[in-house]
Amino acid sequence: MRASRSLIEWFFFLSAALCGLLTLALFLLMFWFGLPLLGEGQTLQLFQGRWNPSQGQYSIYPMLVGSLSIALLAMLFSLPLSLGTSFLITTLAPKRLAGLLLDTIRLMSGIPTVIYGLVAVFLLVPIMRESLAKGNGMCILTAAMVLAILIAPTMIIFFVNALRSIPIHFILAADALGASRVDRLIHILLPQAWPGILTGILMGLGRALGDTMISLMLAGNALAMPQSVTDSARTLTAHIGLVIADDFESLEFRSIFACGMVLYIFTTIGAALARFLNQRLPTGS
Amino acid sequence: MKPGLEKTLISLCWLSGFVLLGAVIILVGYLAYRGIPTLNRHLLFGDTPPLDAMLMKQQVFDGLFPAIVGTLALLAIAIIIAVPIGVAAGIYMAEYGRGPVKKLFSLLFDILAAIPSIVIGLCGLTVILILHNRFEGRFAPCLILSALSLAFLVMPYLIRTTQMALESVPPAIRLTAPALGSSKLQNILLVLLPSCLPEITGGIILATGRCAEDTAVIMLTGAVTSAGIPRSFLDQYEALPFYIYYISAQYSGPAELASGFGAALILLVICGLLFTLSFWLRRRLTTSLLYR
Amino acid sequence: MTIKIRTHNISFWYNDHQVLNNISIEIPEHTITAITGPSGNGKSTFLTVLNRLWEEIPGARISGLAEIELQGNFIDTCDPSLPVRQLRRRVGMVFQQPNPLPMSIRKNIVFPLTIAGKGKQKDLEKKIRNALKRALLWDEVKDRLNDDARKLSGGQQQRLCIARALVLEPSVLLLDEPTASVDPAACEGIEQLLLSLKANCTLVMVTHYLDQVRRIADTVLTMHEGQLFPQNDSAETSPCSQTEYGRGVTEPSSSTQSQTSCFPPCQAGNQKSVLPPQETVSM
Numbered sequence: 001m002r003a004s005r006s007l008i009e010w011f012f013f014l015s016a017a018l019c020g021l022l023t024l025a026l027f028l029l030m031f032w033f034g035l036p037l038l039g040e041g042q043t044l045q046l047f048q049g050r051w052n053p054s055q056g057q058y059s060i061y062p063m064l065v066g067s068l069s070i071a072l073l074a075m076l077f078s079l080p081l082s083l084g085t086s087f088l089i090t091t092l093a094p095k096r097l098a099g100l101l102l103d104t105i106r107l108m109s110g111i112p113t114v115i116y117g118l119v120a121v122f123l124l125v126p127i128m129r130e131s132l133a134k135g136n137g138m139c140i141l142t143a144a145m146v147l148a149i150l151i152a153p154t155m156i157i158f159f160v161n162a163l164r165s166i167p168i169h170f171i172l173a174a175d176a177l178g179a180s181r182v183d184r185l186i187h188i189l190l191p192q193a194w195p196g197i198l199t200g201i202l203m204g205l206g207r208a209l210g211d212t213m214i215s216l217m218l219a220g221n222a223l224a225m226p227q228s229v230t231d232s233a234r235t236l237t238a239h240i241g242l243v244i245a246d247d248f249e250s251l252e253f254r255s256i257f258a259c260g261m262v263l264y265i266f267t268t269i270g271a272a273l274a275r276f277l278n279q280r281l282p283t284g285s
Numbered sequence: 286m287k288p289g290l291e292k293t294l295i296s297l298c299w300l301s302g303f304v305l306l307g308a309v310i311i312l313v314g315y316l317a318y319r320g321i322p323t324l325n326r327h328l329l330f331g332d333t334p335p336l337d338a339m340l341m342k343q344q345v346f347d348g349l350f351p352a353i354v355g356t357l358a359l360l361a362i363a364i365i366i367a368v369p370i371g372v373a374a375g376i377y378m379a380e381y382g383r384g385p386v387k388k389l390f391s392l393l394f395d396i397l398a399a400i401p402s403i404v405i406g407l408c409g410l411t412v413i414l415i416l417h418n419r420f421e422g423r424f425a426p427c428l429i430l431s432a433l434s435l436a437f438l439v440m441p442y443l444i445r446t447t448q449m450a451l452e453s454v455p456p457a458i459r460l461t462a463p464a465l466g467s468s469k470l471q472n473i474l475l476v477l478l479p480s481c482l483p484e485i486t487g488g489i490i491l492a493t494g495r496c497a498e499d500t501a502v503i504m505l506t507g508a509v510t511s512a513g514i515p516r517s518f519l520d521q522y523e524a525l526p527f528y529i530y531y532i533s534a535q536y537s538g539p540a541e542l543a544s545g546f547g548a549a550l551i552l553l554v555i556c557g558l559l560f561t562l563s564f565w566l567r568r569r570l571t572t573s574l575l576y577r
Numbered sequence: 578m579t580i581k582i583r584t585h586n587i588s589f590w591y592n593d594h595q596v597l598n599n600i601s602i603e604i605p606e607h608t609i610t611a612i613t614g615p616s617g618n619g620k621s622t623f624l625t626v627l628n629r630l631w632e633e634i635p636g637a638r639i640s641g642l643a644e645i646e647l648q649g650n651f652i653d654t655c656d657p658s659l660p661v662r663q664l665r666r667r668v669g670m671v672f673q674q675p676n677p678l679p680m681s682i683r684k685n686i687v688f689p690l691t692i693a694g695k696g697k698q699k700d701l702e703k704k705i706r707n708a709l710k711r712a713l714l715w716d717e718v719k720d721r722l723n724d725d726a727r728k729l730s731g732g733q734q735q736r737l738c739i740a741r742a743l744v745l746e747p748s749v750l751l752l753d754e755p756t757a758s759v760d761p762a763a764c765e766g767i768e769q770l771l772l773s774l775k776a777n778c779t780l781v782m783v784t785h786y787l788d789q790v791r792r793i794a795d796t797v798l799t800m801h802e803g804q805l806f807p808q809n810d811s812a813e814t815s816p817c818s819q820t821e822y823g824r825g826v827t828e829p830s831s832s833t834q835s836q837t838s839c840f841p842p843c844q845a846g847n848q849k850s851v852l853p854p855q856e857t858v859s860m
Binding site for chain 1 (some may be wrong): 291294295298299300301302304305306308309311312315316319347369370371373374376377380381382389390391392393394395396397398399400401402403404405406407411412428437440441444450459470474497498500501504505526529530532533534545546549552553556559560561564569
């Protein structure tokens with residue numbers, strides 16, 4: 001029924017198609033380059049043992065542990081901070097202060113990551129070095145602390161949106177029954193807003209896993225498997241940034257594609273989960 | 286809930302707010318403290334006279350000028366590439382996409398938005414390696430590669446912003462032109478797009494800010510520590526974020542360190558300005574902007 | 578009395594919810610036909626059938642036939658030989674909320690001509706003047722045609738929208754509660770305007786102001802449970818006359834002829850527009 005599409009309308013479609021195809025191409029590219037590794041029966045080796053190219057060991061397992069521990073620790077620090085701040089903004093603080101706080105948080109999300117890293121290297125790392133009395137101050141803990149501050153604005157904005165989208169009549173009903181502000185938060189807002197909050201957590205986790213500069217600058221980048229949070233560690237992202245191989249055929253180089261694939265898979269799962277949450281679970285059920 | 290517990294919870298919330306605010310203040314404060322003293326002509330141009338440097342008569346060796354030029358060039362090229370494609374794709378998603386095709390695209394764009402920037406940098410590097418091997422070393426990481434990779438990085442933001450802006454046009458405006466006999470395309474170009482111009486422009490500026498601050502992508506695709514001003518698309522180049530990273534890892538003396546802080550301050554100001562501009566645009570949907 | 582529009586078994590569904598049920602009516606030429614009924618029961622939806630604007634609404638679906646008389650012949654509105662854009666230029670529409678485009682008054686009037694590819698005609702100024710004169714707006718805006726259209730008052734904006742719809746000289750004009758968003762003083766002006774348009778146009782007007790219907794309508798149709806009933810039916814047999822609403826129309830008015838009040842009999846502010854029910858969308 002539609003008349004023939006004009007050139008401009010084709011351009012719209014082709015742009016969308018180009019972006020979609022490139023997304024797929026990205027994955028295929030990594031797969032292609034990482035394939036020889038997997039093909040030679042070394043898939044398992046990738047995830048066991050140590051990284052020691054001179055001995056032919058290309059396990060990215062220590063990096064995986066590094067990534068997960070920094071991200072999860074950062075989330076552990078950041079979640080209460082973000083939840084608390086978003087409660088503050090939506091309910092506890094007076095309107096003007098809340099608005100100011102939200103604007104500041106928004107502005108925070110515009111601060112370049114590398115600047116967080118720079119200031120932390122010269123401010124936080126010496127402090128950590130002193131208080132931990134071991135290592136040079138660059139460890140999982142340091143990186144996690146700064147990462148927590150980095151991902152907080154993202155999560156806060158999600159949380160605030162979720163909390164603010166609760167229909168007002170629920171809140172009025174609770175208030176009319178004599179609920180305090182904290183009661184309102186615990187019994188009405190949180191249960192109703194939890195899909196949005198969960199999405200925010202996923203977004204924050206995705207950002208934490210995908211960040212390169214903080215861990216590159218602050219986590220120490222040691223190749224050994226970290227044994228505690230005060231150990232130096234290397235993340236998948238930092239590993240990609242650090243391996244500068246000359247031989248593009250080498251297994252060493254190909255292993256960073258394995259890192260890339262692992263990251264891609266993680267973030268894809270996260271994105272799919274977030275979509276599922278947004279679509280299937282209605283706010284207010 | 287017990288009043289004691291309640292009070293504790295409330296105090297913790299206030300504490301969180303202060304911790305975050307405190308962190309930002311310390312960050313910006315420290316940066317200002319160490320960066321402001323460095324702001325002078327030498328920071329930017331080293332020993333080269335500024336006019337000569339800006340007219341590209343002489344190279345700047347000790348200053349940030351090449352890095353600033355590199356960053357700006359990167360921004361410009363990346364945005365020029367990303368905006369037409371991103372906005373067009375967003376228009377497609379909002380106005381033409383239907384059913385399973387739209388869902389598929391939507392999923393792909395969400396995935397794209399979630400991909401870590403270092404992975405995009407890695408793929409950019411891979412592409413150039415393939416070309417390098419195929420074409421006997423004529424290709425290497427360079428300005429245009431970084432710009433393309435950055436464009437790819439920010440594309441999903443642009444698509445999403447355009448899509449959401451168009452989808453939130455009130456139905457009353459959406460039906461005005463068709464009721465007068467316009468085609469779908471006329472409606473989009475003459476009424477719908479102009480009505481969401483502030484939001485879309487705000488999104489573009491936000492994307493620009495994202496390109497300015499990114500380090501992971503450019504690290505792998507062409508940024509180096511001393512390359513001077515790029516003279517062609519296929520040159521290597523310097524960029525502010527990369528310089529800052531490099532300094533933090535290997536500075537050779539207090540002077541270099543100071544320049545690192547100066548660079549950080551300049552970058553912060555650039556990003557802050559872009560961010561504020563985008564924010565202001567989205568908030569103040571000034572009717573005079575739309576009036577034609 | 579020649580018939581201008583006729584429909585045959587028009588049914589309308591919005592997302593599996595049936596809104597219109599087998600409507601078959603005839604609308605005579607050069608008259609004002611008013612469609613009345615309680616809010617939100619499909620009156621505005623029926624209008625969108627006549628200019629195929631329903632196609633722009635996601636989830637909408639119709640069955641049946643709508644025909645319009647053009648140059649002596651009845652033609653199906655969905656006939657391939659009549660492109661939908663052409664149809665909409667012959668069947669104009671005015672919405673409940675005035676919706677001037679963010680442009681000057683002049684550009685608003687010229688807009689339909691521009692999109693029809695006729696924006697550079699030689700007698701453009703004359704067309705603008707004629708349209709504004711027909712809409713009884715010329716005297717008020719002739720000195721400020723380049724002003725932003727949104728600076729006009731509500732009543733002026735609505736007359737501007739009528740002028741804009743008239744510039745292509747449609748033979749039918751559909752009006753969805755044209756005075757609902759306009760203050761009572763301005764509404765009298767619009768009613769006079771509608772009466773003056775009868776000579777060259779067939780008007781179909783949705784309204785829930787029964788006194789407005791009494792003042793200006795030649796034919797009255799009442800929407801009840803998705804069907805349209807002419808008001809010539811005797812009071813006892815027409816189902817809607819059993820309701821409060823129906824009785825309000827058929828009983829003779831006890832007030833004087835020249836009423837200027839535009840206040841609706843009961844519901845105030847309960848205006849449903851052409852558009853489907855809005856659900857809150859969570860992002």
